[in-house]
Amino acid sequence: MLVDNVSPMPNSRVNIPVVIIGAGQAGLSASWYLxxxxxxxxxxxRHTRFHAWKNQRWDSFCLVTPNxxxxxxxxxxxxxxxEGFMLKDEIVDYVEAFADSFDAPLREGITVTRVAQNADGRFEVDTDDGLWSAEHVIVASGGYDRPITPPYAADLDPSIAHLHTRDYRSPADIPEGKCLVVGTGQSGVQLMEDLRIAGRDVALAVGPAPRSPRMYRGRDATDWLHxxxxxxxxxxxxxxxxxxEAKTNHYMSGRDGGHEIDLRKFALDGLQLYGSVTGMKGSTITFAPDLEKNLDDADDSYIGIRKMIDAYIDEKGIEAPAEPPFEKAWRPGSEITEVDADEEGITSILWCIGFRPDYGWLHVDCLDGTGRPIHHRGVCDVDGVYFLGLGWLHTWGSGRFLGVGEDADHVTSCIIRRLGQGSKGRRFG
Incomplete structure (x- = not known):
């Protein structure tokens, strides 16, 4: 490739048709098509390809959707x-083999510090290793730059350790004593289970995340939905x-062949459940009285998916085994809205409440007032700017292995069409 012979040094300028920012599955999918x-x-x-898969997942991590x-x-x-669920190392092997299947013009260890459009309409991409000038920029840096930790966390007794999902690798990272896991998206419930399997003392602050069946009427629920x-x-x-776009992913697990996660059954087995965390001060942690509501809402989602599948089976006349009606295995009594961490033996907090993207380097008018990209299927109103790899960029699978390739095909097709309509961009081969 032509770009292989270009090694921009600080203060140099390299003109090129397309710059892709980020070498995860989204960025390299776009590169494959180009x-x-x-x-x-x-x-x-800025790191190495697939950095997040290699360095920001816990040891027992596995896919939640089938292979x-x-x-x-x-x-x-x-x-x-x-129909299985690849473990972390198997996922890394898969994405690395994908990258090795073609010769991407990849530059690792280069941080983009600023992207802005000049008077000629080209995009100046400043990095810590020189300047690139491009007609098209694909932002595939993902949405996991900044772990979310609420401001009140700073008011908690400093003797209580804080850890975020991005930094958790195994139960050995958690201090002795009880760990309060905050958040019930896919990460929260899986890390709660990881700690319990290791015999650790754990409690869970239950948020509003929905849940899904795993196997239903003879098949994985995701098979039916597909x-x-x-x-x-x-x-x-x-x-x-x-x-x-704002919804949290449905929680279930791919661990040990895949299974549902019903927090009511965990409560019956001794797991202490609280509602959403609302504040922290000293050794005091406060919770909203929303535990039962959050459990009920999660179950409503679960039941809704079952009903969708039932309706489809009936409509198509499919032979499938019947399932007993869902019953709530447990209900909370009076809700606990305040605990003293010292009295409860809580020595650590594991934050599992998500991430925010960081587009502070993107000086182009393509973000809304909340900092979210403005686009239609990854194509911005600002000609020449594109996004890939975000959840619900186009479909449910956009932020996953299932749909990211289709989105990359769409975005790169737009670029190729524009390059063929008067662009001065170069091709090779």
């Missing part, structure tokens, strides 16, 4: 367990697109 079409480009990565949903461009899952076309529904087809 390479196939012979479009000159560069992929800039068959791994469909990176030209590289679908080819293993012998399509067959029903659920994963093909676009963000524009959702009743409230903004609310859909």
């Amino acid at each position: 390479c196939r079409q012979g479009v000159e480009h560069v992929v800039l990565e 068959w949903q791994c469909r990176l461009p030209g590289f679908p899952y080819q293993g012998d367990d399509p 067959e029903m076309g659920y994963y093909e529904r676009t963000i524009d087809q959702q009743p409230d697109p903004k609310a859909t």
Whole structure:
């Protein structure tokens, strides 16, 4: 590739048709399509490729969706367990093999510090290793830059340790004593289970995350939903697109072959559940009286998915085993709204309440008032700026192995079309 011979040094300037920022599955999917079409480009990565998969996942991490949903461009899952759930090291092997399947013009260890549009309409991409000038910029840096920790966490007794999901690797990272896991998205419930399996003392602050069946009527629920076309529904087809974008993922697990997570059953087995955390001061932790509501709402989501599958089975006349009606295994009594961490033996907090992207380096008018990208299927109103790899960029699978390739195909097709309509961009090959 032409770019292979270009090594920008500080204060140098390299002109190129396309710059991709980020070398995760989204950025390298875009590179795969551009390479196939012979479009000159560069992929800039501040760490190494797939850094998050290698360095920001816990040791027992596994996929929540079945392996068959791994469909990176030209590289679908080819293993012998399509209905299984790859472990962390297997995921790394998969994405590394995808990257090795083509010759991406990748530059690792380069941090983008500023992107701005000049008077000629080109984009100046400043880095700590020189300046690139491009007609098109694909932002594939993901949405996991800044772990969310609420401001009141700073008011908690400093003797109580704080850890975020990005820094957790194994139960050995948690101090002796009880750990309060905050958040019930996929990470929160899985790390709660990880600690319990290790025999650690753990409590869980339950947020408003929904939950999903795992196996239902003879098949994994995700198999049914895929067959029903659920994963093909676009963000524009959702009743409230903004609310859909903001939703937390349904929780379940792929661990040990996959299973549901019903927090009521964990409570019956001795897990202390609280409502949402509302504040911290000294050794005092306060909770909203919303535990029962959050459990009920999660179950409503669970039941709703079952009803969708039931309706589909009935409509298509499919032979499938019946399932007993869902029953709530446990209900909370009076809700606890305040605890003293010292009295409860709480020595650590594990924050599992998500991340925020950091686009402070992006000096282009393509973000809304909350800092979220403004786009339609990754294509911004500002000509030449694109996003990839975000949840619900186009469909449910956009931020996952299932749909990121289709989005990359769409975005790169737009770029190739524009390059062919008078752009001065170069091609190679």
